Amino acid sequence: RSIDLLFKLLFSEKIEIYYPGRDILKVSAGVWDIPQYIELTQSTRTIEYVGKQINGSISNATGFVEYMLTRNIAGKFIDVLYISNVTGTFVTGDIVTDNGIVENAPKIIGSLSTIDITTGGELFELGEIVRITSDRGTEGLARVDGIITETGLVRFALVDGGWGYSSVSNVEISQKVFTVNNRSNANSEIDNFFLYETVSQPLFSANVINTVGNFSVNQKIKSPDSESAVLSFLQIGDTPNSSIVVNVLDGTFTTNSYFRNTEEQWFSYTRGANTFIDGETITEYAGGISFPTSGTVANSFDTVSLHPNTVSSGFGANGVHVGEYVIQPTTGATGVVAGLSGNSSFNYTSPASVILTEVTGTFSNTGNVNIYPSSANLTQLDSFTPELAEEHTTVKLTGVTNNDLTFASQWFAGNVAIGTLGNQVVIKETIDPSFKLDVATDISATANVTGANDTHLGVHNINNTFYGGAAARVTGLTSNTVANLTFSSTGQGANAFVGEITDSERVILSPDTISQNTTGQIPMHSMSITGAGSNVSSNNITTVVIFDGGSGYSNSDVIQFVGGTYTAQAANGSITTNGSGVITSTNFGASVGNYSSPPTVNVVTSTGSSANLIAGFALGFPKQPAGDLTFPLIDLLRFESRNIGTIATLTGINPGENYNEDPFVRAYEPYVAAYGNRDFKIEIHDLESINFVQQEIIEQVQEEPRVLITANADFIVGNASPTSWSLNELVTQPSANVSANNFGLVDSVIDDTDNNRVQLIIIDQDPDNSDWSTTDPIQGLTSLSTINPPGVLSVNNYTQNILARAVVKTSNSTVVTAKRISLFTEFRVSDGTRDLIGKASGARAQILSSNPDPASRVAGDNANVTATVINETGSLSKITVVDSGFGYEQDETVTISSDVRPFVGTGKVNLQKSGESLGRYVSADGFISDNKFIHDGDYYQEYSYEVQSILPLSKYESVL
Structure with a gap:
């Protein structure tokens, strides 16, 4: 103040005094804050707690509410109170009040507190921060505080990314690997199990009574109806009233049967x-x-x-x-x-x-x-x-x-x-020796084949326990291959997912092919067109379709179901007729069911004639399992738009634990694999100068028919937006050609809002027979957007150049094998020009023929992922939650992942107390920054000061 007064007296100027000591770094000046909050059930009272002290009914903890948020986590709403000045520890189940009245008060649902490790993953590092994710919770973080070297982990390797995969494609990993021998098949052309087929081990647990002599594990036994093998004692010993597991090898196992040992x-x-x-x-x-x-x-x-x-x-x-x-x-x-x-x-x-x-x-x-x-x-x-x-x-x-x-x-x-x-x-x-088996329970095991070789069989989707032993046997239900199962592997938890996709294209897929099963697990190719034999809803008749209502019938006439193979059948049904005696509707008993072949539908009448009634069953299409003959086919079929390509990376890799056999791995996209499209085998000639080279892209320019539809937006119905057609969506229009309707795929949509018009560009799928017109409706089969007449203003047909593309696998002067990178594009025979071009080599040739490469696997089932059992460091043994996130539930399984590597672990959630977020310093006073400096003993020291004035230093230097 004295210096300030001096300048005012001598120079009539106001000055500022700056003390550098105020901005010297002091470590103790940093203030660390850990935000604390409680997650609550929703209540109208919660907002009233802001600015007040609250109390927990169980813990008696108290705290001051700073503010409130409502979060939508995985479709559920959670109230979150941020609290300070906490005394005690709020716990899950606390009813929170500000006045002790619990009516309509919210309850603490708990926040992520600790995690029990179930699988430790691999290559984690001490101190790193990992993410905690689940289907229900979000934003959780933890610090790695313990790692160990783990044995029996699975290391995945992406050898070949194939093509035809989406980000949601399956990566099937065998849950068990069986060691097998004595594999055989009555069909000499089948030498192994089929991929994805169901394998079965017919098993029964049975009580043993009236035994004479001893029997042992792997001993074969016979009854009048079957031959079996003893695989396990569920109770110790072979005495009466013990329990055993038997594997049925031949015939039909029946209870209350006498068995005998097959003697040596x-x-x-x-x-x-x-x-x-x-x-x-x-x-x-x-x-x-x-x-x-x-x-x-x-x-x-x-x-x-x-x-x-x-x-x-x-x-x-x-x-x-x-x-x-x-x-x-x-x-x-x-x-x-x-x-x-x-x-x-x-x-x-x-x-x-x-x-x-x-x-x-x-x-x-x-x-x-x-x-x-x-x-x-x-x-x-x-x-x-x-x-x-x-x-x-x-x-x-x-x-x-x-x-x-x-x-x-x-x-x-x-x-x-x-x-x-x-x-x-x-x-x-x-x-x-003889004994009787009584009170037998069917414990048969089934699974799907992940992979097989000469000595091992990998399976997933396991139902019940498989037993191994010298006499144990498994059977493929489709291939009819049988083999002895001598050993079953250990291990659990290994997993991987498709990561990045390259060489991609967007396509519309329909997985409903004739090779698929109904929802009743019956092949569609073996089902009657009426739905009989679909095994859906016990094959109950769902409708009687009136193909011809006849004439002269009376409402008192009755329906009779005649013939067919059934286990339950209604005796009759009733009809409703109009004034001319034409049958207009039918009714029948609810017990009409369990038909494996359809019955004839007769009408018992004394006056009517010429009716044609057909019994209809649930067809079992996955989209509409109950759909029958009365449903439009388009309503039964699935269509899905997917981005498919080559698997570039695997992600979410969990190495599991305790594996003792390398598991089988199969990357599989069923929607694509159902089309059966393989790589190309292209015969060439007239090769110009050099061969094509491996891994280069080859291209062929082709003309593709297009249709430009211009429509008035006012006549487009079915969706809120006129541009809601999906790319590659299938669209149809009735055609004057009675053999086929017009149909094509949406290539692009132009929304001309200024003129209230929409232009739809369609890739014509049958140009030789199509006759797109302005007089009939055009409908998208996925979006169901429809242009109704007279909304179609114009139709213009034209062609557009496209590229057929593939990646070279092998090449010589006459044959090129190439990897498919487009699902529906095919190479065409050249028209006399060298139109097959190598993008890297510059090679050019004519195509003589292009066919599927029989040595390749189909797109969507052609990736090569290997799995090897290893011992690895960095498996998680302990993690500490540093950010509780929101929305987690007690005992749910969470994935523990790193931002810098693809491997993951898993754990189970414990909700015990209030949540905490990552801590932070509320000021920068404890850190070197643009306004905090290290003590230098000169300028930045305790007693220095600086006069800040507009006057030149020379004018007042001598005075100071």
């Missing part, structure tokens, strides 16, 4: 040769063989054979089975059933003889023999009367066939005739 072979007998067992000779004689007496042949044993009375055996429904216990009350004799003579079909209610071992006492041919589960369980199951009881030594002879699991078996005693057995017979172990 222990020696063979060949006709015309001596066979030795334990030093004893089995000797051939005329028409038969003889073998030693009891006790001298391994596995032969003393038996009693009871031959049931063929007239009155007394067997009930249960019959007799191997392993059961028998008692003859009149003699007190007992025994255990070892086999049934002549029982190759398990005819357990009328065997030729019942062979017993462990016999006590002497059986007679009089008196009933009672049958029990075991000697410990004397609950009688059945009984029979023997006609003859014999004691002898028994072995079993089994005829060998190509499949040693299919055999005709007989029990023999003493010298036996070979009979119908083959040149080689197998004498098998006489002990034939």
Whole structure:
């Protein structure tokens, strides 16, 4: 102030004094602020909290509300209060009030607080900030605070981006890789499973009762109706009432069935040769063989054979089975059933003889023999009367066939005739354990094939658990290929998505081809045009189409459904007629259903004639599954505009965890692949000077027919904007040519608003037969925009040059193979000029022919993505939320991604408390900037000052 006063007195001037010390950098001057907020359910009371102190009902936390925002996050509205001066911690579930009254008060829904890592990804770095994204939440950020080296990660590599893919194309990664062997197919032209087909493993879990002897995993068992393999014990052991998993190999698995083990072979007998067992000779004689007496042949044993009375055996429904216990009350004799003579079909209610071992006492041919589960369980199951009881030594002879699991078996005693057995017979172990499987549950597993080679099968879309083992088997339901499944891989979570697309074009696609399935999973090519057999809504009849209403009918006449294959059928329906007796409508019972072939629709009448009624079913088109014969076809078909091209990058890569086999990967765009368009094989001649070179673009100029439609905008209906046609949208117009309507694709739309006109440029798809006119409506099949008469003002036909383009794969002087980069453009035979041109090489040639390259895969299914199991560093083990974002939900799965690499991890959300945003300094006082400087001991120091005046320094320097 003294200097200021001095200048006023001496020079009559006002001055400013600047102290540099005020702008010296002080680290402690920085003020760090972390915005804090709570996310709330919507309430009319929330806005009233601004500028007030609030309280949480559970936590008793308090805070001052600075301001409020309402956010729309993934279609849901959330009120957000930004708070300060917080005491305590607000928690999820707190009811927030400003006065303690909870009525209509909002509740805290919670903000992203912590994340539990589920898959750690790869190549993350400590300290980096990662994004947290999900279907429900947004704007979350976290800091990487822990990484580890992870084993069993999957590294993806884009070897060839193919062509025909969109940003939403599927990248299918096998969830499991099965190790397979013994692959076979009855059709010698099919040597493996088909891509994307369904493979099945028929499985049942079943309780085991009445077991005799032991059985083990991978053991094959037989019943009268099926052959199966034991794959797993669901409960420990093979005792009665344990539970097992069986894989049905042949036939039909039925509950409450008796099974037997398929025995191990222990020696063979060949006709015309001596066979030795334990030093004893089995000797051939005329028409038969003889073998030693009891006790001298391994596995032969003393038996009693009871031959049931063929007239009155007394067997009930249960019959007799191997392993059961028998008692003859009149003699007190007992025994255990070892086999049934002549029982190759398990005819357990009328065997030729019942062979017993462990016999006590002497059986007679009089008196009933009672049958029990075991000697410990004397609950009688059945009984029979023997006609003859014999004691002898028994072995079993089994005829060998190509499949040693299919055999005709007989029990023999003493010298036996070979009979119908083959040149080689197998004498098998006489002990034939038997058990009953009861209360079986179908747990069959299915999946779709991702890829296959000679030793492995990759699958996705897995339903239920597949079991591996020496006897396990899987079957392709389309290829009918079968293979043993010996091992199933581990690992989960690996994923990748299509990133950037190059060499792109926009096209209109329709995936509804004859090769597709109905929504009832029935191939459309096998469905009746009426919809019968579509397997949609249990194949219920949805309508009766009146092709001809006839005449003379009465409203009291009834409809009858005659014929067809069905499981449920209404007896009749009713009709409605007009004054002339013409049928105008029909009604029928709701239970008309389950038809696999259509019925005839008759009208029971005494007066009417000539009606033609057809039963209609839901056709099962995905766009309108319930659509039937009454629907216009265009309403059933899907059309979609997509930008398709070459996959340039993969994104959202999650390497998963714990993989022990390289998974199969398939990039697939079903909408494009359905067209079956392959790369080109172009025969050339008249090549000018040099060959085409690999990877260059080749082009051919072609003329394409165009139609310019000028229309009055007032006559365009169907959408709010007259320019709402989509590029490449299919448009149609009725034609005077009865064989086909005019149709084409929208190339461009010009909206001439000044003159209230719209110009539509159409690529004519059938120029030889088209006759576009000004008198008929023109409709877009995707947008449904329609130009109604007399809105079409003019029609002008012309041609426009376009380029057919492709990328060279291989080339010589006569043949070029080229990668397709346009879905519908084809190369044409040259007209005598070298019109095929290489953009890089300058090569020119004429085209002799252009055909699909049979060695290529179809567009939309021709990318090559590999997956390799690796060990990698940088897998996430811990992240700390630094910005809670908005809208996340408890336990939802989130993707954890980096801005600098394509790999991602995943985690589960925890909502525990109020949200926090990234912190920030509220001033720059703690940082070097344009107004904060480092202490220099001279100018920028504590005691310096600067006089700022308009006077020259020389005038007042001596005074200061």
